[in-house]
Amino acid sequence: MVQIEPFAVEQWMDAYENTPGVLNIAETCVASISIDYLQALCIDKSKPGPLALSKKLTYGAIRGSNTLRERIAALYTEDGVEPLSQDDVLLTQGAILANFLLFYTLIGPRDHVICVYPTYQQLYSVPASLGAEVSLWKLKKENRYIPDITELETLVKSNTKMIVINNPNNPSGSTIPGNVLGAIVDFAKARHIIVLCDEVYRPLFHSLPRGKEAPPSILSFGYERTISTGSMSKAWSLAGIRLGWIASRDKSIVEAVAEARDYTTISVSRLDDQIASYALSDDVRPNLLRRNLDMARTNLELLDRFVQKHKDVCNWVKPTAGTTAFVQFTQNGEPVDDEAFCLDVLSKTKVMFIPGSKCFGHGKDFKGLVRIGYVNDTAVLEEALKELSSFVGQNLSSRI
Template sequence: MVKIEPFKVEQWMDRYETTPGVINVAETCAASVSIDELVDMCEDKSAPSPLSLSKKLTYGAILGSEPLRQCVASLFDRASPTPLPAENVVITQGAISANFLLFYSLVGPGDHVICVYPTYQQLYAVPESLGAEVTLWKLKEENGNIPDANELEDLVKPNTKMIVINNPNNPTGSTTPKSVLEVIVAFAKSRGIIILSDEVYSPLYHSLPAGKEAPPSILTLGYEKTVATGSMSKAFALAGLRLGWVASRDKSILHAIAAARDYTTISVSQLDDQVASYALSEKVLPSLLKRNTELAKTNLALLSAFVDKYSSVCSWVKPTAGTTALIQFREKGVPVNDPEFIVDLVNKTKVLVMPGSTCFGQGQDFKGYVRLGYVCHTDVLKQGLEQLEGYVHEYLL
């Protein structure tokens, strides 16, 4: 029987996010929007509704509708000399399904996987559950939580099948720049290693240092055996659609994923497909991304002011992208017991964050750290920080 490790962050979220009155600053999606709000964002007020109520609800196009696949393909064209064809996109039920299908199709006993760490637990737990050996590629705060590509030489093995990165990174909010991506690609290409880039928080590169450009997708860097996954949940504020994608320039990889998906979901909901196509259309997408980028900048400034004010008890590497931050809290100079801390916090203040050592660490890694999702509605973040400030004054200072 396959051994599946408990998905800790999801279990912690399930346990507490429905607590009555909870102030949820653990959520990692940009504050969700409704279909009505999408319609308001559309530049063409005469455009058809996002939903066709007369369309028969068959399985629809098995790999995703042509309009949606074209919209997703267009997302990868930023800084790309070669546009990605729509046929190189497979629509899935969320990025979580895209990632799972990729591992299920390509990784098994006898394979070795290198995965950045910390990251979303799925990215290293699933290949391990399938019998692969996984080596964690540890990010370092002193390096801005950016992967050190020079370390790959010591991590690689003769049987390394895949390198897994996450850009922007969850939970740190760091950005892996193009220069580092190029080194990773060159390393993998010389050895025929597949690269999976989970780009579910792209393109929310909202707070890069002055003069720094947002990195391109891994698919734009001239190596066929690269794979990118994403979804409507995080950067596009539509988690309720449960719609994502996997894209690659390697048709054999896509065929393997499509074949595996025949045993799972077959296709996605036509309703989800229609709404996603509308949201990613050229008449809606610019307004949607502008709204989410401005929200991220506004809220990160609020969170940064809090961390600066209470630097005696909390510290971080300030995020440059995405929606999450990893913050360490201390009491009398000692890192707090973060699982106990977040339970006490939610019980006393209703503020919900996630424990870093439990959900993103192994052993003593990330002791005292919490992951906070700051791209919620601004009033929710303000309320959460106000309650957290009171807690800090009473229990940590």
């Protein structure tokens, strides 16, 4: 029987996100929107809405409609890089299924996988459950959670099949710069290793240092054995349609995953396909992305002011992208018990976020760190930070 580790972050969300009156700043999607709101973003108001209600609800196009796959392929357009085609894209029920199918299809008991850490637990627990050996490529706070390319030499093995990265990173909100991505690809190409990059938070590069450009997708470096996964949930505010994708220039990978997918979901919902196509159209996508980038910048500054106000007991590496921040709380100079801290905060203030050592680490890794999802409704974040500020002032700062 396959041995699967409990998915700690999802179980925490399931247990506490429906607490009555909860101020949820654990959520990782940019504040979700309705279909009405999506239509209001459309530049050309004369165009029909996203749903063709007269269409029969068949399975639809098995790999996804041509329109949607073309629009997803266009998201990977980079200057000087060969464009992706619709055949390089395969739709799935969310990026979580995209990642699972890739591991299920490509990874087995004799393989070795290198995965960045911390990251979304699925990216290392699923390969391990399939019998692969997994080495964690530990990201360091002092390096702003950017992978140290020199460490790959100590991690790689003769049977290394895949390197797994996450850009922008969950939970830290860090960005892997283009030159580091290029070095990872060069390292993998020399050894014929697959590179999987979970890019669900792309293109939310909202707070890069002045003069720094957003890094290209992993598919932009001229190495065929690279894979990107993405979804409509995080950067595009449409988690409810459960639509993600796999994109790769390696036809054999796309075909192998498509064959495995036949045993699971066959196709994505025809309704979800239509809504995603509408959201990624030229009439809607620019306004939706602008809205989400503006909200990310506004809310990040609110969180930054909170951290600065409580810098005696609170520290972080300020995120440059994505929707999540990894914030450490201390008491008397020592990291708090983050799980107990999260439960105490929830009980006394209704503010909910995620304990780092339980949901992103092993043992004492990330002690005192919590993941905060800050790109929810600004009013919710403001109220949550007000409550949290009062709690911190009474329970941490006052004892120093």
